[in-house]
Amino acid sequence: MYNSLSTRRSFIKKMAKLSAMTAAASMFPGILFASEQEQGIPNGADLEWKKGPCRFCGVGCGILVGTENGKAVAVKGDPNSAVNKGLLCVKGYHQTMCIQSKDRLTHALVKKNGKYVQTPIQEALDIVANKMKETIDAHGKDSVAMYTSGQSTIPEGYVASKFMKGAIGTNNLDCNARLCMASAVTGFLTTFGADEPMGCYEDIDHADYFITWGNNMAEMHPVLFSRMLEQKSKRGAKIIDFATRTSRSSTASDRSILFEPQTDLAVANAICYEIINNGWVNNSFVEKHCNFSKGLTNIGYGVEDKFKFADKPEKIDFSAYKAFLKEYSPEKVAKYSGVSVKDIKYLASIYGDPNKKVVSYWCMGMNQHTRGTWMNNLVYNIHLLTGKISQPGNGPFSLTGQPSACGTAREVGTFTHKLPKGVVTNPKNRELAAKIWKVPVERIPSKPTYHATEMFRAVDRGDIKFIWTQVTNPLVSLPKTSRYRPGMEKKSCFVVVSDVFPTPTSDVADVILPASWHIEKSGLYGNSERRTQHWDKMVEGPGETTPDAWMTIQVAKRMGYGDLFPYSEENHVEEIYNEYRQFHEGAKHGMAPLEVLKKESGAIWPYVNGKSTQWRFNAKYDPACSNGEAFDFYGKPDGRAVIWQRPYEPPAESPDSEYPYWLNTGRVIEHWHTGSMTRRIPVLHKAMPSAYIEFHPDDAKALAIRNGEQIKVTSRRGSCVLPASINERGLPTKGQVFVPFFDENMLINDVTLDAFCPISKEPDYKKCAVKIEKV
């Protein structure tokens, strides 16, 4: 087909307009976006619409996929979904376009004499099973590992856990949710004794203020941000953006307050200081429902191999806590946080006003933090001191980045220390797992082994000799990939990668298994608001693509564990979910039956007496409350939540004379995580074709850097070359540069530091020291 340059130019211009229109619409729910969705549907199409959750972020928008002649030809937002009410962001709308990518992995590939050879899937699974068995026989069960994902479906995560912990008997299972959500988990467990948010997205319809902590929701959770903007417009709700970088969220907010990296710890304490100092404490709530505790301090950063840490909680009283906060007066904190006394007092006054409902939102800014658990605790402190929690429009809300970080990673428990209910260190939890899995309880080890970072360190050291990754791309997403890529390339470890597309991780694999994509299999995800969503297979996958759960089952059967995996290929999703539900029976975590999930656009657990529980721990809404009071934090034995004394401590690495800039990494609206899917969607790839390094204009001027110039960013770990971006997508604070991590051709994680929160073991991708050079 002939395309003149003028036609092409006009097409490009149209596409530029469309991208901006979509971006504008995704910041506000409106007619245009809905009509754009309709415009994308082919003329005269006779489509069958099938419901499911979106494949991308943790919001869990409901989608309707239009299929025709066995192909997915259109996507639109599900108007029946309480999550997105028919809206979709630019990624969600275009999601199925990646399936037909020319480089789709359609058959198993086995490396033979240094080259990948197409191999029948059954033969490839034989190789995987034999290699895993041989490795266990030669080096013990802790020499093999699985690394899965917050994008794995609930059945996929469940069979991975059963296979590793129940069948083989090793806790060498961790997942990429360690990189994004682990601090939220430890924050919830230390404060409430129960994981996951107490509220739900309906809080948006009730809150007077939304305070976002280091969270660019306009790009990362655009549909929720749109719902917030709608409330801003309709009811005058206010959005306050508290961050280290001016982003689209900042500009759309009522107020943008910037802080120096890591000092969010101090500002949160200063807010508590002000709440107490001004008499804004909800005394009856605190007296009835809270305890005070402190933990160890100077807890390290985990940068050394085999780092160990265990906190030693100690009860304190309110007066000791009040005395501790004296170091965090607004005047003292303003000196190093970059936040003015006035702004600290302003934030405190919002939380302190008994007549205003406040929701705090956060995601990676607080979680990917060397004191991530502490930061989560500190925001809970604010809500507990003021009693603004577990009520419509009042509560702290930790958002997730992946579609089933909650449903799979956290609820099924694909972390080294977890079981589908509880933890491996708890004998009762092991007994329950052994009973449901029908294995001897002694087979489930009582000690956790490797968290994600340490797992890849163990691969590099040669301690792990077989690793199987599913639904994840660690050689782009891990911190300090400059160490872990050569580690994975070593002959000492046999690498199996299940994926849909080739990635830098599959490039180092000995066996590549072709996985089914999202709608090519049935499955269940669990989103940020505890909503479990089911979908049925909508289209056939190409070639020999196979669901990850079924590949795990097939390998388990080949290794002699067939009796533990009696599922059928046709109905394994249903059979596995029904088995899994037994773990969570009861009022505290009951899961909705599959027949309900098949009909509805998800249900929120605890699902009790045919009803979702929208606000946990509040007796008005939560049937699990049993203490006779208005609130019952039943995750803790005494029903009381904990207000933690957590100090400010500096980051693992700060700018110095040799490396004078902060490096902050993150995401952009067009691309999802490592870009392996969204970069194969032409409209998204063309809209954001490559990564970049963002500068503050003053820094760019001082360094004589202009837009588009090639810049080398270097840390003590490695370097990366990217084009400069000044006054474009976002604006970092002076002395800071920002780089998105979606681009496998510009691996910024070669530069980042693998320091982590000693409690959650979640790495900090937001702070390390770098130097800048023009190339």
Added chain:
Amino acid sequence: MPIKSYLAHPHDGQKAELVKALSDIEACEVMPATNENILVVVTDTLDDASEEILKEQIDKIQSLKLLALVSGFNSPQN
């Protein structure tokens, strides 16, 4: 030949002034967005140098609070 699209945020109450100022620039096309608080702007320039000059021109507009880049394309030259 760069083609770029932006979201333009006006200062409070200055949307009409911003529309006028942007419309007066030949290489700018201004469109309303569903979100009435912002404008969609598409720029079309001959080369990187003209793009740079245009950007400086836009940055001087008093009613403009922030210009956020949405997408950038580079089409081949005739």
